Each structure stands twice: as structure tokens, then as C-alpha cells.
Amino acid sequence: THKQHEAELRAVIDDLHPADIAYVLEALPPDDRAEVWGLVAPEADAETLGEVLLEASEAVCESLVEALSHERLVQIAAALDADQLADLAPLLPQAVIDEVTQSLTTEEREDFRAALSFEEGSVGARMVFEMVTIRDDVTLETVLRYLRLFDELPDHTDQVFVIDRDDHLKGALSLNTLLVNDPDATVADLMQTEIFTLHAEDDASDAAQAFERYDFVSAPVIDRRGRLIGRLTVAEIVDVIREETEEQVLSAAGLREEEDMFSSVWESAKNRWLWLGINMGTAFFASRVIGAFEGTIERIVALAALMPIVAGIAGNSGNQTMTLLIRSIALGQITPANVRRLMLKELAVALANGVVWGTVAATFAVLLYFSAPYVLKLGTVMFMAMVLNMLVGAAVGMAVPMLLKKLGRDPAMGSSVLLTFTTDSGGFFIFLGLATLFFS
């Protein structure tokens, strides 16, 4: 019966981790999602529901919030930490936020305001406020006793921070050090004083690189005066890395934002228009380049069949150069000292590839149009166009990310549009232009 099914479903839900609940909800079509949420929401405690909302993607989270009453949302929001509340705030009704912030302590309210003020993509927007701090004049024994006062330590506590009376960060004591040393030793003797610190305004991607390189579990965040204000953990870093990847993959395909798998046709179509519009523009331009040589094509129609080869291969070759360069820029491997050398190398590779594949393409063209009187000219044009357009592809594939980087933008942003635009239009122009010269 229906009642039985509900009871079973509830039993399953009780056993699930909040992240698993969010995952199940995301995979369900809207109707089923609403039904399951309708069973979960009244049953689970406020803390669990808060974690589900935080784990779900934005689009799904919105639909989940809509289904909850004002009172329930207030309960959920009240159970969140200040940084979590700030993460969820953009999706909550203002009335809920107003009611919850009124019941916060002064410190919590300050933390909440601070968390809201940090820019997306900054360390501040990712940090947590919960952490353990100690003084340096106590013994490890005292620290151990102090820790026993906690019900549990904050997640990802691999070190406790040593601060002075004014909250200035003086060092860190790892749990490792705390556990292997004599309890009578003092913190001052054992704490690490040369520690890696972050600022709230730092870029979260840069922080991720540091975590990757030095294998941190957590790192302290300080303000401009050196006072400890929070902590960044590897759990957030894993999210940063994953989101960066996703964004890269989605934006490479011209998708402006994450699409809920079940968002409406209309929303999905809108999400994809900007890119298709831009591509339409560049395709029209390339089409006009071809149009300018209609006279030549009319005389030698073989050109129409061969021209996409020239454009396509150079585009792919240029894309390889660009991908490697964007990667090197991201890894910080490009320096003024090596950039010249790198550019010469890439041009040399393009030239080599141009000669190899130009020969293949020219041979193909000659075999195909063997009986035509102009066959040798056609092969020569094909070869020259391939070599030249490969060089164009390599040059643009290097210039675009470098330029974007100089302008302080993401080197990957829109670079493939610009590249394809150049190798298409350029390829048609070079190939048909050479043909016009040779056959006139």
C-alpha cells in the first residue's frame, strides 16, 4: 500500500547521508523530486535539511526551498553556521534571513556579514569560522584537557592555532605534534611558527594550488593586521577544484551555467543561445569570405569540396597548441624568459605538421581530381594553404590566451571561439585567395 511505501522510504532516508539525499533528489524528475522532498522535509531534523540544501545544485536547491514553509526555513537557517548561512542566503527569502539574523549573537552576526561580503571565488567565501585556538604559554597536557571540553572538534581539525590576546596568529600546533610529544612540553616549544597563511581576499584557485602542492588538510586565514579570522579546509578545496573543472568544461561548450537535468526546454534553450549566437556571427563572417570568391569557385568547383579540410585541420592543430598553452599558464610555467623559446617551438611544430599533413592533403586532392587539367596547381594551392593556415592556427592559439592573460582575464575564456573564427575565415581566405592567384 501507499502507507507502507512511505514508511519504507522514510526508513531508507533516515539511513542516508545528507549528501546522498541531495544526490537522489537531483537525479529525480521534478514531480518525483517534490514527492520525495515532501516526505523528507517534515521528517528529518533541521540540521540534516540544511546540509541537503547546501549540497544540492543551485537550480535544485531553489525548488526545494520553495516547497518549505517560512517556519521550517527559519528552523533550518537557525541550525546553520554563519558561513553556511551566507552560502545559502542568496536562495532564501529575505524574511527568513531577517528573522534568523535577529536571533544571532553579535559575533555570529558579524561573521555572517563578513562571509556575505567576500567575493565569489575568494578564500573568504570558502572559509569556515569554526576552529580551535590556544595560547602558547600552556603545556600540551593543558591543551589535551582543553580539547576534552569540546563535544567534538570542528570538521577537518588537523591543527589548532596559537594566537595572542589580540587574535594575532603566532603559530600552529598540529594534532600530530600534540599526540607524539611529552605532555609536559609547552606549546611555545613545539608549535610551528613558519606557517602558510591565506588572506580572505586571496583567490580560492591559488589556494587550491597550494593545498595540492603541500598536501594541507587545513590552512589559517588572517586579515590585513595578521589576526586569525578563519580556516580553509581541504573539503572546500576539493569542491573548488571540481567546480573549476566543471566550469571549464561547460564554458568550453558555451553553456553559461549548470543546467538542472530537468529544467524546462525554454530555460535550457536560453542557456545555450549566447554561444550559438556568437557562433552564428562567426559562421556568417566565414561565409562572406567564401562569398567573396564565388567567381573562382564557379570556375573550379573542386575548391568548394576541399576548403573545409584546410579550415578544419588548422583549427584542430591550433586548438592543441592553445590547450597546452592555457595549461602552462594555469600552472604558472610561462615566464618572460621562456616564452620566446616556447613560441618558436610551437611554430616549428605547426610548420612540421603543416608540411606533413599538407602533403597528405595535396596528394589526396591530386589523386581525386587527377583528370582535371589544373590538377598540379590544385595540389600546390592545397599544400601551401595547409602550411600557412597551420601557422595561423598556432599563432592565434598562442596569442589569444597570452593576450587574455595580459588583460587580466581567464586565458581560456572564449578563446576557442576566436581560434575557430580565425582558422575558418583565415583558412577560406588563404585557400581561395591562393587559388584565385594561381588560376587567374
Place this chain on the structure above:
Amino acid sequence: THKQHEAELRAVIDDLHPADIAYVLEALPPDDRAEVWGLVAPEADAETLGEVLLEASEAVCESLVEALSHERLVQIAAALDADQLADLAPLLPQAVIDEVTQSLTTEEREDFRAALSFEEGSVGARMVFEMVTIRDDVTLETVLRYLRLFDELPDHTDQVFVIDRDDHLKGALSLNTLLVNDPDATVADLMQTEIFTLHAEDDASDAAQAFERYDFVSAPVIDRRGRLIGRLTVAEIVDVIREETEEQVLSAAGLREEEDMFSSVWESAKNRWLWLGINMGTAFFASRVIGAFEGTIERIVALAALMPIVAGIAGNSGNQTMTLLIRSIALGQITPANVRRLMLKELAVALANGVVWGTVAATFAVLLYFSAPYVLKLGTVMFMAMVLNMLVGAAVGMAVPMLLKKLGRDPAMGSSVLLTFTTDSGGFFIFLGLATLFFS
């Protein structure tokens, strides 16, 4: 003077983290790299050098290993843990490995053999053997005293594992629990018995998803009989995620492997050939499709200028569909229950986009060739071809990843080649075919 420079360089190197040394070496051209390595190698201790080699990319690591003497390599290899030695083994001369393995204890040698036997991309290949194990019948006080016997705990120790006499994993005690509870309590009372475990044969990517979802710092690895054999840490998971991304980006551009920024022109060119060759093949095919309609193009040369638009936009639109689908498959959101619905939605989006952009393209074509007698026919052909090819793009964009998944392959592998192949050849065929019908 040169001597002074050397002394300064050494001072700098001494302060650097091994990961930073590897990073600097990677950014240097081969000559400078050899020079710096020549200064670092004799100076640094074997452990540091080992870490540098482990951090460096494969191509760079190879060149670094070549510059070291047999004796030095043996020293370095002897300082590594069994799992690290297994990671480095493929790049070390056999003589070095033979000499080092002879000096290992039986247990270390077994660990080394085991680590070598795990497949790339498995949890086993990523796990570490170093960990802390305890019994369940002791008090926390005893555990604390036991931990003080260590010089330091293994990296990323956030929990110690509880095993029985036969090494069977019975539970885990987090340092958190150890630190906040009464030292007189026993391990059995406080250990977590329902814990997430991995098997050595598990896929490291799947393990990464679990780490992301549940925010683990470490997780135990057990064999088929439930015996604890090692541990996977979040530091490795971060690497797994980053490498997956890199591989995805590189293989999307048809680069077979990571290229050292300064590898030779010849090596680089070879690395890029497979892809360019495949693209050449598909471009030739598309060219033959056009060739089949040369008669029609000869009569209406405007078709040559317009055909790349039809092919290009459908390729981009299909790529959007494919990107979203590959992402949904990776997140495990595709189920037999929702796949039909998803496919209908994507086809609907493609139809909507086809109508919108088909109208734009047709209008453009009509305006451009306004004076021609066949202008209305041309607009109609353009519109119909756009709609149809967008549907082809969406269908192929969905079919290819689904099919690859069914065959047990990576859904992203080579999918963009197949897609472009279809939307290019299909686009030319549909557009020129329709034109031939309309204008005959």
C-alpha cells in the same frame, strides 16, 4: 661571480619544499634545468630528492633520473616508502630497483610487489601502507601513550584503525573522538564500526566521488577477506581529481599525453599526429560528400558559401547536448527511468534552437542573395537543413556517450570526433541534398 651565484642558489634551494623544487625544474628549459639539478642533486638529502622526483611530471622526471649516478639513485630509492618506490619504479633503471629491493624487509618487499601489481587508476595504485592500528580492548589513555612512541604519525592521520589479531578491520577511532573523550573509556565503546571501506581494485575515480561527498581525510583499504592492507588519503584524491581533469582537457584536444613544455619539436609533433590524422580522415569524408554534389554547387554557387553555417552551428549545438550528457553520466544521474524523458527534452531543445537559428540563417541567406531568382527556395532549404541538422546533432550527441557507456568505455572518449564527423558530413549532405531536390 659564478661561485657566489651557486652559493646563493643553494641557499634558496635549501629553503624550498620539494614540490616547489619540482615546480621550478619543470618551468626551466632543458639546459637550465640540467644546471639547477646539477646543483640540487649533490646537495639535498636523498629523501628530498625522492620527493622531487615523485612530484615532477613523467617527462621531466625521466630527464632528472638520467642525470643521477647509480649510487645516488640507490640512496634515493632506499629512502622511499614501498608505495612511493612502486610509483617511481617504471622510471628507474632495473639495476637500481634490484639493488634496493634486496635490502628491503620481507614485509616491505611484499608491499612493494603488491603496489606494483595494482592497475593504474585503481585505489591500490594510490594507497599508502603507512598507518596506525590499535586493538579494541584498550583504553584511550593506552592509545595516547602508544601514539607517543611514534616520532611522528603518518601524513594525513585523522583516524587510527582498529583491527583484530588476523588484521581484520573492526572499526576506526578518529583523533577527534580520541581527543574529546575521557581517557578511561575503552576503544570498543567509542570506535565507529560502520565505516566506509575501499578495496584495492576499486576505481580511484569512484573513491574520489566518495571523498568529495563525505568529506573524508582518509579511508581504509581492505582485501577480499576484510583484512586492512592500506589507506587512501585526501592528498591522493586531490591528485586524482586534478589528473582526471587534465586528461579530459588534453584528450579533448587530441593530445595523447602530457607534453613537457620543452620536449623536442619531433616528440611534440608525434604526440599530436593521431588526432590530426583522424581529423584528416573525417575531413576527407566530408569533402567527398560535398564532391558528390558538385553539379548542384556549380549551378548555384551560393550553396558553397552557406554550407559551412549549417554544419558549424549544428556541431556546436550537438556539443552542448553531449557535454551535459557526459556530465550527467559522470555524476551517475542517468537512470533507465529518466533517460527517455531526458532524450525527448534534448530533442525539443534542438528543435526550438533549430527553428530560431534556422530562421535567422534563412533570413540572412535571403537578404544576401535577394536579387537571385531562386532566393525563396534558398531560404527554405537553409531553414529546413538547419532544423534537421540540429536534430541530428542532438541525437548523435546523446547516442555516442550512451553507447560508449554501454560498451563500458569512457563516455567522453573520442566522442567529439564522432559528433563533428556526423554534423559536418550530415550537414553537407542534408543541405546540398535538399538543394538538389529543390533546384532540380
